[in-house]
Amino acid sequence: xxxxxxxxxxxxxxxxxxxxxxxxxxxxxxxxxxxxxxxxxxxxxxxxxxxxxxxxxxxxxxxxxxxxxxxxxxxxxxxxxxxxxxxxxxxxxxxxxxxxxxxxxxxxxxxxxxxxxxxxxxxxxxxxxxxxxxxxxxxxxxxxxxxxxxxxxxxxxxxxxxxxxxxxxxxxxxxxxxxxxxxxxxxxxxxxxxxxxxxxxxxxxxxxxxxxxxxxxxxxxxxxxxxxxxxxxxx
Numbered sequence: 001x002x003x004x005x006x007x008x009x010x011x012x013x014x015x016x017x018x019x020x021x022x023x024x025x026x027x028x029x030x031x032x033x034x035x036x037x038x039x040x041x042x043x044x045x046x047x048x049x050x051x052x053x054x055x056x057x058x059x060x061x062x063x064x065x066x067x068x069x070x071x072x073x074x075x076x077x078x079x080x081x082x083x084x085x086x087x088x089x090x091x092x093x094x095x096x097x098x099x100x101x102x103x104x105x106x107x108x109x110x111x112x113x114x115x116x117x118x119x120x121x122x123x124x125x126x127x128x129x130x131x132x133x134x135x136x137x138x139x140x141x142x143x144x145x146x147x148x149x150x151x152x153x154x155x156x157x158x159x160x161x162x163x164x165x166x167x168x169x170x171x172x173x174x175x176x177x178x179x180x181x182x183x184x185x186x187x188x189x190x191x192x193x194x195x196x197x198x199x200x201x202x203x204x205x206x207x208x209x210x211x212x213x214x215x216x217x218x219x220x221x222x223x224x225x226x227x228x229x230x231x232x233x234x235x
Contacts, residue, residue, distance in 0.1 A: 062088040063095055065147075067109045072150035076106060076157040110148055110161040114138060116173045119230070127177055128227025132219050135195045139203055140215075146203045153200065166192045179233050190229040194222055 066087035070079045081102055085092040099105040117134050119127045139145055151158030166188055174191070175184040198218070201210040213221070 059088075059090060059094060060098055062090065063098060063105070064109050067105050068144070068147035068151065071106065071109065071158065072147060072154055075155035076102075076151075077155070081105070106157060110151070110158065112144060112148060112161075112165050114145075114165065114169050116169055119173060119177045124177065124231060125227070127230050128225075129219060129223035131173075131191070131230070132195070132222045132226050133215075135199075136215055136219060139199050145199070149196070149199055149204050153204070162196070166196075174230060177230055179231060187229050191226055194226055194229075198222060 063084065067079070067084045070084045070087060073079075074083070079102070081095050082092050084105070085095050088095075095105065099108055114135070115138070117130055119130060122130050148158060148162060152162040153159070167185070170191065171184045171188045174187050175181045178184055178187055198210065201207045202213075202218075210218075
C-alpha cells in the first residue's frame with residue numbers, strides 16, 4: 001500500500017489551510033485605456049515630412065555651390081554634370097532630378113537679384129554713394145555674386161548673364177534719376193565698369209590695395225564717379 005505524506009491538517013499546531021481566493025476581473029468599461037507615453041516632439045511621420053524639405057534644400061545648395069565653382073574653373077563648355085556631382089558628393093542623377101540638364105543648372109546658378117535701391121527716395125547728391133554702398137555690402141554678404149563674377153571672366157555664357165543682370169536690374173534704377181533717360185543704357189554700362197571692375201579686383205583677383213581699403217574708404221573713392229554717371233548733364 002502506498003504511503004502518503006501527511007497533510008498540513010494532520011500536523012499539530014500547523015496553520016489551517018485556506019484555498020486561494022480568485023479576484024473578479026475588472027469590468028471592461030472601467031478598465032483604463034492604454035495610452036502612449038507623451039512626447040514633446042512631432043510624431044515620427046510629421047518629423048520625417050519636415051526633414052525632407054531640409055534635406056532637399058541642403059542638396060540643392062550643395063549642387064549650386066559645386067556648380068558655380070566648376071563653371072568658374074572649367075567654363076560652361078568643359079564643366080560636366082558628373083564632375084559637379086562628384087564635387088557635391090552626390091549621385092549625378094540627383095543633379096538631373098533637380099535641374100534637368102547642364103543648361104538648367106547653369107541658369108539656376110546665375111539667378112541673381114541685386115535688389116538695387118530706389119534712388120528717388122534719397123537726396124539727388126547722395127545717389128552715387130547710396131548705389132555704391134549697396135553693391136559693396138551685397139558683394140561682401142552674398143557669395144553668389146562673387147561666384148558669378150568668376151564664371152563671367154572665364155566663359156561667355158557667364159559674361160552674358162552678368163551683362164543681362166545689370167541691363168535688366170540697374171537700367172530702370174538709373175532711368176528714374178538720370179537727366180537724360182534715353183542714355184540710361186550707356187550710363188548703366190559706365191556704372192558697371194566701376195562696380196564690377198572694383199568687385200573683380202577686390203573679391204576675385206584679391207589685388208592687395210583694393211582688398212585693404214576699408215568699406216567707407218572704398219565708397220568714398222567710387223561714389224563721385226558713379227554720381228557723375230548718374231546725374232551729370234554731359235560727360
